[in-house]
Structure formats: C-alpha cells, structure tokens
Amino acid sequence: MAHILIIGGSDAGISAALRAREVDPTAPVTMLVADAFPNYSICGLPFYLSGEVADWHQLAHRTLGDIESAGIRVRLNTRALAIDPASHTVRVQTESQAPETVPYDKLVIGTGAEPIRPPIPGVDHPGVFLLHSMADSFRVAAHLDTHQPQRALIIGAGYIGLEMADALRHRGLAVTVAEQAPAVLPTIDPDLGGRLGTHLTAHGVAVRTGIRIERITRTGDTLHVTGSPSFAEDTDLVLVVVGVQPVTDLAHAAGLALGLKGAIPVDRTMATALPDIYAAGDCVETYHRLLGAPTYLPLGTTAHKQGRVAGDNAAGGDAHFAGSLGTQVVKVFDWAIARTGFRDHEAVAAGYQPQTVEFTAWDHKAYYPGARELTFRITGDRETGRLLGAQMLGHWQAAVAKRIDFFAMALYHQMTVAQCLEVDLSYTPPLGSPWDAVQMAAEHWLRVARSGRSR
Amino acid sequence: MAHILIIGGSDAGISAALRAREVDPTAPVTMLVADAFPNYSICGLPFYLSGEVADWHQLAHRTLGDIESAGIRVRLNTRALAIDPASHTVRVQTESQAPETVPYDKLVIGTGAEPIRPPIPGVDHPGVFLLHSMADSFRVAAHLDTHQPQRALIIGAGYIGLEMADALRHRGLAVTVAEQAPAVLPTIDPDLGGRLGTHLTAHGVAVRTGIRIERITRTGDTLHVTGSPSFAEDTDLVLVVVGVQPVTDLAHAAGLALGLKGAIPVDRTMATALPDIYAAGDCVETYHRLLGAPTYLPLGTTAHKQGRVAGDNAAGGDAHFAGSLGTQVVKVFDWAIARTGFRDHEAVAAGYQPQTVEFTAWDHKAYYPGARELTFRITGDRETGRLLGAQMLGHWQAAVAKRIDFFAMALYHQMTVAQCLEVDLSYTPPLGSPWDAVQMAAEHWLRVARSGRSR
Structure with missing residues (x-):
C-alpha cells in the first residue's frame, strides 16, 4: 500500500x-500541518474579526476528529524542512523534537500562499499587520482587544x-481604504468599482484610490501613513492586504522550476515535473479553462x-482538473x-473581439415586495456570439452569487450568449421573472450587439 | 411585408x-386580445389576492403603451371566432361590433389554458371559484371584499x-387544503410533500390529503363540502384549483388534430400541421428536452x-425551441x-435506472449568521452516472430558485453527477461554501451510488 x-x-x-482515502480506503495517508489549525476557513477571518463569528473555533471546515475519523494521520505543528525526491522522503521538524525523515510513495504539496x-518603510511597526493565516488573525484580534484602536487604515482594496473595511466598521472603527488602482476592487470593471466605492463611502468608509503608500512612521501608538499624491493620515491600526x-521554497529547493508569479507548474492531473509529487492550491499555477493555459489565481474553491x-491521483485514480473560470x-x-x-481587456488578450454591455434588472417581479x-x-x-464573461453587483440577498454561477456554467460549456436564453430556468414571482434577470441581461x-451600438 | x-x-x-418585430422591424403585427388585459402575470394573482400587491395594474409585465410602442397593433376585447387556413383569415368579434375577417400571412395561436x-356537484354555487384569469381573480377579490369570508377551502394542493393557501392565511382566513394525492404538491416526491404539509400546518393551514371531494351544497352563505374518506367541512369560500x-377549440375547428391532454402538436419551430400557422404556450404540447418527446407542461417560462x-419564425427567422426541463x-x-x-418514476419510464439520494446542507458557511x-x-x-433530476426544499431566501437553476443547466448539457463537481462556482462565506451545497449534494x-446503498 502506497x-x-x-x-x-x-x-x-x-x-x-x-x-485519497475515498479512492483507496486502505491507503495510509499522513498530513503534515505546520500550525495547530488544520482545515480552517481563512476566508472567514474577516467575519471573526468583525465579531460576527464569536468563536474562532467555528471557522473550522471540519474538526480534527472528523479528519482523523476518515483515517488520516494528522501531525500538527509539524513543519516540512526539505523534500528529497530521489529517496522519496521528507525531512520534518516537530516542535521541540529532533528532525526526522518521513518516507512517501506519493507526495502532495499544499503549502499555500502568504501575504x-x-x-514600504515602516511596514514592520507594531500596529501594522498583514492578514492571511489564523496566527495573523489572532495578532490582529489581540491588538483590537488590548489597544482598542479607534481608527484603521487598510492598504489594498x-x-x-x-471585507475588512466592512468588518472594522462593524466594530465601530473609523476606516480608510487606500488603493493604488483608480477604483476599489480592481478585479472588476472600474465603472462598477466606482459604484462600489460610493457604497463604501455611504457606509462611512473613507475611500482613497490612485494612492501609492510610501511610508509608515510611528509616534507612541499613533501611526502616520503617507503616500502620493498627497496622502497623509494618522491612524491606530494599519492592515496591509495587497495580495498573496x-x-x-520547499518545492523549489527540491528541484522544481517555478512558473507564473513563482507558482509551481503542474499538469491537469496536478502532477509536478518530479515523479510521484503532486501539488495543489494557492502554491500552484492554475489551469484556466477559457484560456486553455495556466494562470495564477489562488482561491479556496480552486x-x-x-x-x-x-x-x-495520488491514490491511484485518474482525475483531471477541469480548470478555473x-x-x-x-x-x-x-x-x-x-x-x-x-x-x-482579458478577452482581448486571449484573442477575442469582446463587447461588454451593462444591464439592470429586478431580482424578482417588481410587484412582489422587496x-x-x-x-x-x-x-x-x-x-461568434460566444459568452466570455459576466460581472454582477446587487444586494447580497438578491442571489447574486448563485446568478453568477449561471454564467459560470455557461462558460464551462462554452455557450453563446443566445443559448443562455434557451435554458428552462425556474420562476416564481417572489424569486425571479419568467425570463430570469440573467437571461434578460x-x-x-x-440586442446591443445586433444593433452595432457600443453600449 | 407579411x-x-x-x-x-x-x-x-x-x-x-x-x-417578430425584433426580427423584422417592418413587419405588421396585430395581436388579438380576448379581454382587456394583455401581458398580465397570472402567476402573480395569488399575491394580488393576498393583499401583498396592492393594485392589480402592477401585475402587468408591460403596459399597453410599451407594447404599442414596439409597433404592435393591439386589439383589446377582440375574440377570434374561427380560423380559415385555406383563405388565411381569422374571423374576429370585437365587443358590440359586427364580426369581421382579418387576413394573415403568418398566424400564431396563443390561446392558453383554462382551469x-x-x-363535482355544486361546483357552480356562488362562493365557489376557479382561478386562472384576471377576470377570475377580480371575482374572487370582489367576493373577499363584499362577503368577508372567514373560512376557505382550497381543492387541489x-x-x-x-400559493392561495398562503395568500388567504395572509388575509387572516382559516384555510383548509384538500388534495387527492397522498401528499401536497404531487409534482415532488411524497417525502418532501409530507414535510411541506407539516410546514403548512405550522402556518395554520388544515391539510387533508388522500381526499376526494364529492359534493358541495349551500345553505345561505355557508358552503358544505363533503368527500371521502370522511371529509365534511363548512366553509365560506371554495377555490377549485386542480390544474388546467x-x-x-379554435385550433381544432380549423382542422388541427389534438395531442396529449388535448394540446396542439407542434414541431420545434412551433409550427403546427397547418401551413403558416404556429402555436405556443399553454395551448400546445411541449417538447421535453430530456425525454426527446412532447409532453404537456404549461408554464409561463415555457x-x-x-x-x-x-x-x-413567423417573421422569417430560423429559431428552434430547446425544450423544457x-x-x-x-x-x-x-x-x-x-x-x-x-x-x-419518470426516469424509469424514460428507460433509465435512477437512484435518488437525499442530502441536507447549509446554504452558506454555518459560522456566518443566518x-x-x-x-x-x-x-x-x-x-451512466448521468444527472437526471433534482428537487430542493429550503428557506425561500436561501437561493433555492437559483440553485435549482444550476441543476437545470447541468441537465440542459446532459452532465454527469460527477461533472457537477468540476464547475468553478462562486464562494464567499455569507453566501455559500467552497463546495456549494449543490456540489455537496x-x-x-x-458516494452513495458508489457504495451501492439504496439511500
């Protein structure tokens, strides 16, 4: 048994x-966890820091007991020091013990990402925090409790x-968000980002876009943050969240060449270039289904x-990653x-002749309340009329997430925009329209494409 | 111009x-409307009768002005009396005028359905109503206003x-629902129907299933309804909603043979057997995409x-109906x-070897409130592992409608159940899970199919 x-x-x-245990219930599986928090929802950290999640233990997708009862040996606080592909071993260090050598038949690298x-000079001052891991989160939570900051500056929108701007407003702090791009949430069109910025402002967040932060200095507990053009703000807490x-390092030291943004190249079976070594998650290049090529797009779903x-595959199966959309x-x-x-712009880069058209519709029949x-x-x-992408913005209880999934399904299947109208979707007046809003869009x-208009 | x-x-x-006007903006289009209510949302009638929609005019999908400004000639209160396929004419009767003959090059029959x-002896008593059209709705509304009934019996669940049980409870009436099938909502599995029955009971509805109503008699304003086994109830209002x-009649008199449940057979261009005559909506057989054959399934979406x-097609295009799911x-x-x-049972009838498995999941990460x-x-x-169908039940604000659409998309594309896991769906803790509930299901x-278990 491997x-x-x-x-x-x-x-x-x-x-x-x-x-692996599902595919081969007899396979011995050992998981090395560098900290004491296996399988935590790091996407949930903002909701813990906002106070909406009272106890951080709730953030666990599964308990340690759940994992172990699936027949997985979990070694907490155990750090991998080096992979030796030739001997099929990993050198590991458990707290306060001598390093040991653990053999493998198949290895999966899931070392993730870091912020x-x-x-920026001053980024290491007390009161300045990166946010990605459970440990980061505990540090911020402790600072919030002990220092009771009244003001926060978030670098990166x-x-x-x-989410942290929302979370800290929820706690009553005065919040400024500073973003280098011309609008917040640069992963969506600036038009939409601009409207989102207005929504943030309406909720008491000071939004500063097109700002490059240049320096953080400290006087007592007060942090002075400056940037250009003409940005200067005193604050009690700085969060630096500019990506991951x-x-x-382990993979590279083991002999794996690195690819896009320093991520590990893998094929669609998630195999690396080294025999019997797979890699997955935020540490790897991600196959993009529409590009037909790798990109770096670290997300929990992926x-x-x-x-x-x-x-x-490590357990002897034959699975393929379908790709990110x-x-x-x-x-x-x-x-x-x-x-x-x-x-x-992404579609242009991929060789298409895209047209993006905006549309507004009610989430359900307007005659029904709400x-x-x-x-x-x-x-x-x-x-070709092929659907290339969709963006949406609306009230969080108006099924935005599940409506974008309609378009994700359409993209998965390479549908044309016209085909989207063919699908027999559900309807009842309190929850939709005879043509759902996605089909109206x-x-x-x-209609616009046929008319040759630009919008 | 046709x-x-x-x-x-x-x-x-x-x-x-x-x-038609979109495909050929020059085509003269005339619409004959038997009543004064073109393009009303009859699906909205329960919400008008509940009082949630204050003014019935709100139920219009579009106003008459909207329709006319698209270049459509709308003739209200104009009833078609006979179609003469040979001469390509329709005999029509407008209120208080002599019948006239209207020629057509292309005809679309959209005569709909009736309850x-x-x-049942006594179904014509005052206080007993069918419910399908705007006119039906006005009659019920008038009765509610003038008679102020305290009790209602709904025949058909x-x-x-x-929806009417909900609507009349909303107005404060005592409501009984009597259904012939073993559970309410016979279009879903009786297991789920049973739970829905309990939910109705919890909201004050008396639910009687397996009941055949046999007679309605009347004493003053009180209606006595009896049925078997052992059903006897006095009430002030009876709604009969047992399907449509x-x-x-027009189509049949014109020479069209009728098909399933008396509906008009059409091909996938919606053409009938007669030249230049199309038909669509609740009056026709509906192509079922999974069956690859017609059925009768009258729905607004369809x-x-x-x-x-x-x-x-009437305007010279080349469109095909993709089919109902x-x-x-x-x-x-x-x-x-x-x-x-x-x-x-439908899958068995279609030649499959179905297995139905129930599953319960949170609509979003349980650590986030709500x-x-x-x-x-x-x-x-x-x-084959092919997905054949899905049923869902949950809080109406938990994106049930848009989640069933995920499965509708999967069925449209003939996906396997395994493929459903491949699709890159959206995730944020307040709105879903890294594997959305649809993927967990x-x-x-x-897992169950692999294990060979029956559930």
Whole structure:
C-alpha cells in the first residue's frame, strides 16, 4: 500500500487527504500541518474579526476528529524542512523534537500562499499587520482587544481589504481604504468599482484610490501613513492586504522550476515535473479553462478542487482538473459583487473581439415586495456570439452569487450568449421573472450587439 | 411585408409579437386580445389576492403603451371566432361590433389554458371559484371584499392551491387544503410533500390529503363540502384549483388534430400541421428536452420561450425551441420548493435506472449568521452516472430558485453527477461554501451510488 504524504493542512491538503482515502480506503495517508489549525476557513477571518463569528473555533471546515475519523494521520505543528525526491522522503521538524525523515510513495504539496509584504518603510511597526493565516488573525484580534484602536487604515482594496473595511466598521472603527488602482476592487470593471466605492463611502468608509503608500512612521501608538499624491493620515491600526504569493521554497529547493508569479507548474492531473509529487492550491499555477493555459489565481474553491484531483491521483485514480473560470464573489456591506470569465481587456488578450454591455434588472417581479436591482455587465465575442464573461453587483440577498454561477456554467460549456436564453430556468414571482434577470441581461447583450451600438 | 396575426395577449402571444418585430422591424403585427388585459402575470394573482400587491395594474409585465410602442397593433376585447387556413383569415368579434375577417400571412395561436372544472356537484354555487384569469381573480377579490369570508377551502394542493393557501392565511382566513394525492404538491416526491404539509400546518393551514371531494351544497352563505374518506367541512369560500387544460377549440375547428391532454402538436419551430400557422404556450404540447418527446407542461417560462421562437419564425427567422426541463419553483410561507428534470418514476419510464439520494446542507458557511438548511434530492442514473433530476426544499431566501437553476443547466448539457463537481462556482462565506451545497449534494449522490446503498 502506497503511503501518501501531504504537506499542508488547509483547503488543498485536506481535500487531497480526504479524496485519497475515498479512492483507496486502505491507503495510509499522513498530513503534515505546520500550525495547530488544520482545515480552517481563512476566508472567514474577516467575519471573526468583525465579531460576527464569536468563536474562532467555528471557522473550522471540519474538526480534527472528523479528519482523523476518515483515517488520516494528522501531525500538527509539524513543519516540512526539505523534500528529497530521489529517496522519496521528507525531512520534518516537530516542535521541540529532533528532525526526522518521513518516507512517501506519493507526495502532495499544499503549502499555500502568504501575504505579499510590500517594500514600504515602516511596514514592520507594531500596529501594522498583514492578514492571511489564523496566527495573523489572532495578532490582529489581540491588538483590537488590548489597544482598542479607534481608527484603521487598510492598504489594498481587493476582496480581503474590502471585507475588512466592512468588518472594522462593524466594530465601530473609523476606516480608510487606500488603493493604488483608480477604483476599489480592481478585479472588476472600474465603472462598477466606482459604484462600489460610493457604497463604501455611504457606509462611512473613507475611500482613497490612485494612492501609492510610501511610508509608515510611528509616534507612541499613533501611526502616520503617507503616500502620493498627497496622502497623509494618522491612524491606530494599519492592515496591509495587497495580495498573496505562493509559498514554494520547499518545492523549489527540491528541484522544481517555478512558473507564473513563482507558482509551481503542474499538469491537469496536478502532477509536478518530479515523479510521484503532486501539488495543489494557492502554491500552484492554475489551469484556466477559457484560456486553455495556466494562470495564477489562488482561491479556496480552486484549492479544494485541485486538492481533490491530486488526492484522487495520488491514490491511484485518474482525475483531471477541469480548470478555473475565475469565478469570484464578495459581500461588502449590503452588496454582493461577483464575476466569472473574462473582462474586456482579458478577452482581448486571449484573442477575442469582446463587447461588454451593462444591464439592470429586478431580482424578482417588481410587484412582489422587496425587489432589488441587479446590475450586470455581460461580455461576449462580437464575431461568434460566444459568452466570455459576466460581472454582477446587487444586494447580497438578491442571489447574486448563485446568478453568477449561471454564467459560470455557461462558460464551462462554452455557450453563446443566445443559448443562455434557451435554458428552462425556474420562476416564481417572489424569486425571479419568467425570463430570469440573467437571461434578460443576455438578451440585452444580443440586442446591443445586433444593433452595432457600443453600449 | 407579411402580416403576422397573433391570437392571444398573454405570455406566448406577447413574446411572439415582440420577437417578430425584433426580427423584422417592418413587419405588421396585430395581436388579438380576448379581454382587456394583455401581458398580465397570472402567476402573480395569488399575491394580488393576498393583499401583498396592492393594485392589480402592477401585475402587468408591460403596459399597453410599451407594447404599442414596439409597433404592435393591439386589439383589446377582440375574440377570434374561427380560423380559415385555406383563405388565411381569422374571423374576429370585437365587443358590440359586427364580426369581421382579418387576413394573415403568418398566424400564431396563443390561446392558453383554462382551469379544469371537475365534475363535482355544486361546483357552480356562488362562493365557489376557479382561478386562472384576471377576470377570475377580480371575482374572487370582489367576493373577499363584499362577503368577508372567514373560512376557505382550497381543492387541489398544486402550485396555485398552495400559493392561495398562503395568500388567504395572509388575509387572516382559516384555510383548509384538500388534495387527492397522498401528499401536497404531487409534482415532488411524497417525502418532501409530507414535510411541506407539516410546514403548512405550522402556518395554520388544515391539510387533508388522500381526499376526494364529492359534493358541495349551500345553505345561505355557508358552503358544505363533503368527500371521502370522511371529509365534511363548512366553509365560506371554495377555490377549485386542480390544474388546467389547453384552450384549443379554435385550433381544432380549423382542422388541427389534438395531442396529449388535448394540446396542439407542434414541431420545434412551433409550427403546427397547418401551413403558416404556429402555436405556443399553454395551448400546445411541449417538447421535453430530456425525454426527446412532447409532453404537456404549461408554464409561463415555457410560454415565453415558445412564443419567442414562434414569433421569430413567423417573421422569417430560423429559431428552434430547446425544450423544457420541467423546472419549477414555488414559495409557500417560509419555504421555496423547486424541481427540475425527472423524478424516479419518470426516469424509469424514460428507460433509465435512477437512484435518488437525499442530502441536507447549509446554504452558506454555518459560522456566518443566518445559515439555513437546504434539502436536496438528487436523481442520477446508476448505469451512466448521468444527472437526471433534482428537487430542493429550503428557506425561500436561501437561493433555492437559483440553485435549482444550476441543476437545470447541468441537465440542459446532459452532465454527469460527477461533472457537477468540476464547475468553478462562486464562494464567499455569507453566501455559500467552497463546495456549494449543490456540489455537496452531487458528491453525496456519488458516494452513495458508489457504495451501492439504496439511500
């Protein structure tokens, strides 16, 4: 029986371990977890820091007992020091013990990502925090409790930055968000980002875009943050959330060349270039289904799927990663903002002739109480009529997330925009329309594309 | 320019008219509307009768002005008396005028359906109502206002019966629902129907299943309703909602043979057997995409799609109806109940070896406030692993409708249950899980199917 060793106990690692045991219930599976928190939902950290999740233990996708009862040996606080592909062993260090050598028949690397630490002078001052791991989160939580900061500055207006703006407002802090791009949430069109910025402002967040932070200094407990053009703010807490980078030192030292943004190249079975070594999750290049090529797009959903494929194959299966579509959603105050597939410039880069058309529709029949407006931006190819991507913005309880999934399904199947109208979707007046809003948006794209208008 | 004549101003007729004008903006299009209410949402009637929609005018999908400004000639209160396929004319009667003859080059029949009037002695008593049209609705509304009934009996626990139970409870009436089948909502599995019955009971509805109503008598304003086994109830209002049947007298008299349940057979271009005559909506047989054969499944969503195809072709286009998947959703009190595709017995009839597996999951990460349980019943083929159908039940604000659409998309594309796990769906903790509940339900089906268990 092949021994399957897994480095990493987050989404990719745990998915690999569970799937391996499912495919081969007799396979010995060992999971090395560098900290004491296997299988925690790091996507949940903002909701813990907001106070909405009272106890951080609730953030566990599964308990240690759940994992062990699946027949997985979990070694907590156990750090992998080096992989030796030739001897099929990993050198590991458990707290306060001498390093040991663990053999493997199949290895899955799930070392994840770490926050990017920008080269801003002062980024190491007390009161300045990166946020990615459970440990980071505990540090921020402790600071919030002990220092009771009244003001916070968030550097970076991506998903986590905006969720943290919401979280800290929830706790009553005065919050400023500073973003280098022209609008918040640079993963969506600036038009939509601008409206989201207004929504943040309406919820008491000071939004500063087009700002490059240049220096953080400290006087007592007060942090002075300066940037250009003309940014200067005193604050009590700084969160630096400007993205993540893959953790690949082990893989690289083992002889694996690194690819896009330093991530580990893998094929669609999640195999690396080294025999019997798979890798999955935030540490690898991700196959993009629409590009037909790798990209770097670290997301929990993807990590779960890739981990499952890696574990399946490590246990002797024959699984393939279907690919990312770039589907994402975030809740910020009252809104959910979602996207899937390509935006205009990405579609151009991929060789398409995209047209993006905006449309607004009610989430359900307006005569039934509580109807909310949904804004769509549909991107399709002028030449072939193929759907290339969709963006949405609307009230978080207006099924934005599940509506973007309609477009994700359409992209998965390479549907044309016109085909989107054919599908027999559900309808009842309190929950939709005879043509659901997603189909009205698709129909509007067709109308505009046919007319040759630009919008 | 071909003159396009449309009989019927509800979902199919209006969709045909609008699409015809889109395909050929120069085509003269005339729509004959038997009453004064073109393009009303009859699905909205329960919400008008509940009082949630204050003004019935709000139920219009579009105003008469909207329709006319699309270049459609709308003739209200104009009834088609006879179609003469040989001379390409329709004899029409407008209120208080002599009948006239209207020529057509292309005709679209969208005469819809009417409620089934069961042969129950006493069904014509004052205080007993069928419910399908705007006029029916006004009669019920007037009765509610003038008689102030305190008690209502609803015969039939299908979609409209249950929505009306909710609506009349909303108005404060004591409500009994009597259904002939062993559970309410016979379009879903009796297991789920039973739970829905309990939910109705919890909201003060007396639920009587397995009851055949046999007689209605009347003393003053009190109606005495009896049935077997052992059903006897005095009430102030009876609603009879036991389904609909196609309105096809015109089509039949014109020489069209009738098909399933008396509906008009059409091909996938929505053409009838007579030259230049199309038909769409509740009056026609509906192509079922999974069966690859016609069925009778009158729904607003389908009527819109079929009308669009008919109008497209009448205007010289080349459109095909993709087919129904049997997707349906209804809100009853706090719950939404949805289905798409086949249930077990339907799959058996279609030659599959179905297995239906139930699963329960949270609609979003349980650590985020407000998580709700969703119940799934996934039906797949044991032999091929192909997805055959899905049923769902859960809180109406837990995106049940848009989640059943995931399965509708999967059925449209003939996906296997395993493939459902591959798709890159959206995730954020307040709105889903890294594997959305729909994917967890699919995974559970796979686990059970692999284990050879029956559940």
